[in-house]
Amino acid sequence: MTRSKDFDFVGLFLWVFRAVILILIVWGTYATIADNPYETRTWVDFIIFGLAQGSMYALIAIGYTLVYGVLFMINFAHGEFFMAGILTTTVVITTPLSESGFLNEQPILSLLIIAISSMAVSIFISVLTERIAYRPLRKAPRLVPLITAIGASYFWQNYFRGLFGSGIKPIPQIEILDGTIPLDFLGTTMLKSHVLVIVTTIVMLIALNFFIMKTKTGKAIRAVAEDKDVANLMGINVDQTISITFATGAAMAGIAGVLYSLVFRQVHFFMGFIPGIKAFTAAVLGGIGSLPGAAVGGLLLGMFESVGPSLFLRGLGIPAFNQLKDVIAFTMLVMVLIFRPQGIVGEVLSEKKA
Amino acid sequence: MNIKKTYRDAWNTGWTAGIVALSISALGLAELFAKRNIVSGVITMGQVMVFIVPIVMAYNFTKNLSMEQRKTGPLFGAVIGATTAIPLVLLIIASTLFNIRDIFVNVSPSLIELLTFGQENAYLGGLLLLVSMALLSYLSAYTHQLPEKIKRSLFTGLITILLVGMFSEILTERIRSIFGAIFGSSVGSAIVRFLFKSKAIQSIPAIVVFAIATYVGYRKIPKTEEEKNKSKRAFIVDGKVQWKTVIPLAVLLLILPLLLGTYLSEVTNNVGIYILMGLGLNIVVGFAGLLDLGYVAFFAIGAYTMAVLTSTGPLGLFGMSFWLALPICVIVAALAGVMLGIPVLRMRGDYLAIVTLGFGEIISRLAISDMLKPYVGGAQGILQIPKPSIGSLVFTKPEVLYYVVLAGVLLALFVSWRLRDSRLGRQWMAMREDEDVAEAMGINLMKTKILAFSIGAAFSGLAGAIFASKLTSIFPHSFNVLISINVLSLIIVGGIGSLPGVIVGAAVLIGLPELLREFAEYRLLMYGLLLIVMMLAKPEGFVPSEVHKRELHATDEDFVAEAGD
Known part of the structure; x- marks a missing residue:
């Protein structure tokens, strides 16, 4: 498509923008490497932390990608489904489990109870949100459901704040997750909670893949994502399938919430918002609408965030560079959306989706 | 049965x-x-x-x-x-x-x-x-x-x-x-x-x-629909200024602080600052249809510019007077609007919303970080910003500061109102309805979009500048994404694209919670709920703009009838 000469001006601006960011990254990386401030072991630790963090982003990103695939809508409230998982974990783990001592007597069973209740709460509020705030507006202009989604996000945030209070809540340590395991071949150790995160994520992703690819319901979700009207003609209950899609995404977010609270062990109601936006970044990074993309995008984002400040920013001589972790994530968000909205895995969006 | x-x-x-x-x-x-x-x-x-x-x-x-x-x-x-x-x-x-x-x-x-x-x-x-x-x-x-x-x-x-x-x-x-x-x-x-x-x-x-x-x-005898329409006060009918409605209103606005007292004047000033922001965002979202969630960035830029230019503290650079700094703040904010506008020119709808949100977050993180601490004070913010003054008269009390806010709001209202009916305003609305068609009609999308962003940003910069000198100290924590959401909520409740709607929305969403102070904690819960309920039940808002009302409630027959006229 040929546009007027204005196009060149904008193109030029964007090229300068891109070049500046690239130069900053290369320069920072070079300076850091030349300075060589850390041992290899530290870098490995960064990467492991990034992987754990990225796994959680991947789990949340699944929800964005599933919903986008089916409805072409950014479910802005998805971060709150994650937060619901976090707060449910807190409540279940402290009040009934930890106080009765059941938590450390039967840790595996406790974790299962926590996971199931968190998933249940996340699923419940996601289905409710879809039913009330999105379903009646399916035919409305695209900005309208986005606005209700923003509304739903703030509503749930403050609803949970009202229910459970606004303070930062500590989470008791589960004994079997305390401590580290040695990784001799890398010359470092790994926190047990990080192992749990990575293993759970892999299990969940495999289960999800099975659900979407091999079950009848999964087939229905794929059909609805392809074409709602035709799916309807084929006897698929579209409304129900969309609800199931939301529930699936919320279940993943709920699990991510459990993992997040077990790793960071300090939670509060505003915790869903920023990870939510970051997970959205991950979903776009991997190509929104694609499930493997969400997983890859999540891991990449997690790594960038954990390695990035020390690698790019330290070299630039920025004081307290770790404060700018979020800036790296958001810069990635902006860059990806501006320059490569189809994502790096590269599923090209059709006209309708873009 | x-x-x-x-x-x-x-x-x-x-x-x-x-x-x-x-x-x-x-x-x-x-x-x-x-x-x-x-x-x-x-x-x-x-x-x-x-x-x-x-x-x-x-x-x-x-x-x-x-x-x-x-x-x-x-x-x-x-x-x-x-x-x-x-x-x-x-x-x-x-x-x-x-x-x-x-x-x-x-x-x-x-x-x-x-x-x-x-x-x-x-x-x-x-x-x-x-x-x-x-x-x-x-x-x-x-x-x-x-x-x-x-x-x-x-x-x-x-x-x-x-x-x-x-x-x-x-x-x-x-x-x-x-x-x-x-x-x-x-x-x-x-x-x-x-x-x-x-x-x-x-x-x-x-x-x-x-x-x-x-x-x-x-x-009281209820008015019929016709009487209601008749009694609706218009300031300008058929190109003539209706002095009968304008003069009492002007007098009321002038003596308002005397009636309200200190506390209510303070509330009114806060409402006024939100009206300013609302009018700006109304241009971006309401007229041009570009959902900007990082709008608080311009508010912050306006406030920080004012702080750096006028502060008498260690971070102040020039020690300018409020009046001299004010236009500079507006220009800086407008330029920031252009800078934000260019990269997002080719984006639409929801992606645009997320990118602007990202920009807003980046700016707020940078303002808090130690990196920019020597310039903007990091988490400690900038202190000792002087209040506006003319000669020896310092605008310290909210009752007096009210007039600064009032002047800003009136100016912004006038600009918005003239812009809405201008060629540019019509271009914005055409773009809002359909970008491709608008472009095919010969509208320069780039220029139109950038103008929307920069004018919207300028209003917000003005609000930020007044805000900074009203508080005399600013902290990065006052510029978070919640402000963008507040402003968005108030224009949606008032009616997207409607100027009186912005005023009503700000009065209800910002003024009311300040009067019911216990409410503060639940403000966002209500805003969230309101956004959903409004979109479901009354998407045109409580004081809808004429165009929007017609669009949302028109049946096919209306169009046929209009075409037949």
């Missing part, structure tokens, strides 16, 4: 109402407002908040019934009321059985006391709650059988009492100072003591006020 179905509907409605009432209780809203009396010693606002749910639900439910079913309407109302009470009764019983407060922090003894009317026995209290809810809902449903006129006058009376009671704290203060100024302070205090007690209206004056309001409501 049919009746059975209606009962089932009533039962379902009752459960919905029950969940809402339970939420209001468990979120702590009821308890918080229990401290605010409506009628001294008789009703608190907390009780009103819980009981209003089944009452409104029952009223609406019976309103939608067919004529013949309405005869049994009150019974349905009673069913709704009783069902609403069930979750609350369960909550009461649960609170006696185990320590529910460990989980739900707001289920406190005083909440239970409120719900059980102070009864020691939870079961008796629960029963009392159930019966009273059923009874009130019965009455509320029964109002449909009253003559229209009586029904209306009753409502007028009830609403008046509610408003007087709710705002009695403010009223007390105002009556005391205004009557005090006229008749001497002892008379002012005496009047207040007669009317109000412990920040609520007394029972006897309440009955008097109710009687008067009811009578006024009874005598």
Whole structure:
């Protein structure tokens, strides 16, 4: 498509923008490497932390990608489904489990109870949100459901704040997750909670893949994502399938919430918002609408965030560079959306989706 | 058969109402407002908040019934009321059985006391709650059988009492100072003591006020639709300025701070700053249809520019005067708008919203970080910003600062209004409706979009500049994404693209919570809910712009009729 000469001006601006960011990254990386401030072991630790963090982003990103695939809508409230998982974990783990001592007597069973209740709460509020705030507006202009989604996000945030209070809540340590395991071949150790995160994520992703690819319901979700009207003609209950899609995404977010609270062990109601936006970044990074993309995008984002400040920013001589972790994530968000909205895995969006 | 179905509907409605009432209780809203009396010693606002749910639900439910079913309407109302009470009764019983407060922090003894009317026995209290809810809902449903006129006058009376009671704290203060100024302070205090007690209206004056309001409501003849349209005041009709409406309004605006006093002037100033931001975002979202969630960035840029230019502290660079710095702030913000506008030129809809959100977050993180600390003060912010002054007159009191805000708002209103009807305004709206078509019509999308971003940003920069010098110190924490959401909510509630809507929206969403200060904590809960409810029920807002109203409510026939003209 040929546009007027204005196009060149904008193109030029964007090229300068891109070049500046690239130069900053290369320069920072070079300076850091030349300075060589850390041992290899530290870098490995960064990467492991990034992987754990990225796994959680991947789990949340699944929800964005599933919903986008089916409805072409950014479910802005998805971060709150994650937060619901976090707060449910807190409540279940402290009040009934930890106080009765059941938590450390039967840790595996406790974790299962926590996971199931968190998933249940996340699923419940996601289905409710879809039913009330999105379903009646399916035919409305695209900005309208986005606005209700923003509304739903703030509503749930403050609803949970009202229910459970606004303070930062500590989470008791589960004994079997305390401590580290040695990784001799890398010359470092790994926190047990990080192992749990990575293993759970892999299990969940495999289960999800099975659900979407091999079950009848999964087939229905794929059909609805392809074409709602035709799916309807084929006897698929579209409304129900969309609800199931939301529930699936919320279940993943709920699990991510459990993992997040077990790793960071300090939670509060505003915790869903920023990870939510970051997970959205991950979903776009991997190509929104694609499930493997969400997983890859999540891991990449997690790594960038954990390695990035020390690698790019330290070299630039920025004081307290770790404060700018979020800036790296958001810069990635902006860059990806501006320059490569189809994502790096590269599923090209059709006209309708873009 | 049919009746059975209606009962089932009533039962379902009752459960919905029950969940809402339970939420209001468990979120702590009821308890918080229990401290605010409506009628001294008789009703608190907390009780009103819980009981209003089944009452409104029952009223609406019976309103939608067919004529013949309405005869049994009150019974349905009673069913709704009783069902609403069930979750609350369960909550009461649960609170006696185990320590529910460990989980739900707001289920406190005083909440239970409120719900059980102070009864020691939870079961008796629960029963009392159930019966009273059923009874009130019965009455509320029964109002449909009253003559229209009586029904209306009753409502007028009830609403008046509610408003007087709710705002009695403010009223007390105002009556005391205004009557005090006229008749001497002892008379002012005496009047207040007669009317109000412990920040609520007394029972006897309440009955008097109710009687008067009811009578006024009874005598008032409702306007027909036509009269309503006629009485709608327009400032300009057929190109002529209507001095009859303009002059009283201008006088009112000029003397407003005298009537309002310090506290209310402060509230008005805050509302004014939000009106400024709202007008700016209205250009971006309302006129041009570009959803910008990082709008707070420009507010921050305006405020920081003002701070750096004028501060007398260590971070201030030039020690400029407010008036000299003001245009610079606006220009800097507008330039920032251009800088943001260019990269996002080719984005649409939801992606644009997320990118702007990202930009906003980046700017707020940078403002807090140590990296920019030598320039903008990091988390400690910038202090010692002087207030505006002319000669030796310093605008210290909110009553005086009001005029600065007023001037800004009037200027922004004028600019918005002229822009809306200009060529550029029409281009924006064309772009909002359909970018491709607009481009095909020869509209330069790039120029139009960038102008929308930069003018919107300029308004916000102006708001930020006034904000900084009003507070005399700024901190990065005051510029978070919630401000963008506040502004977005207020223009949506007022009506997207509507200028009076911005004012109404700001007054309701920013002014009201400041008057009901307990509310502050629940503000965002309400905003979230409002965004959803507005989009579902009234997407054009409460004061819709003409174009939007026509679009959203036009049927095909209207278009045919218009085309035929």
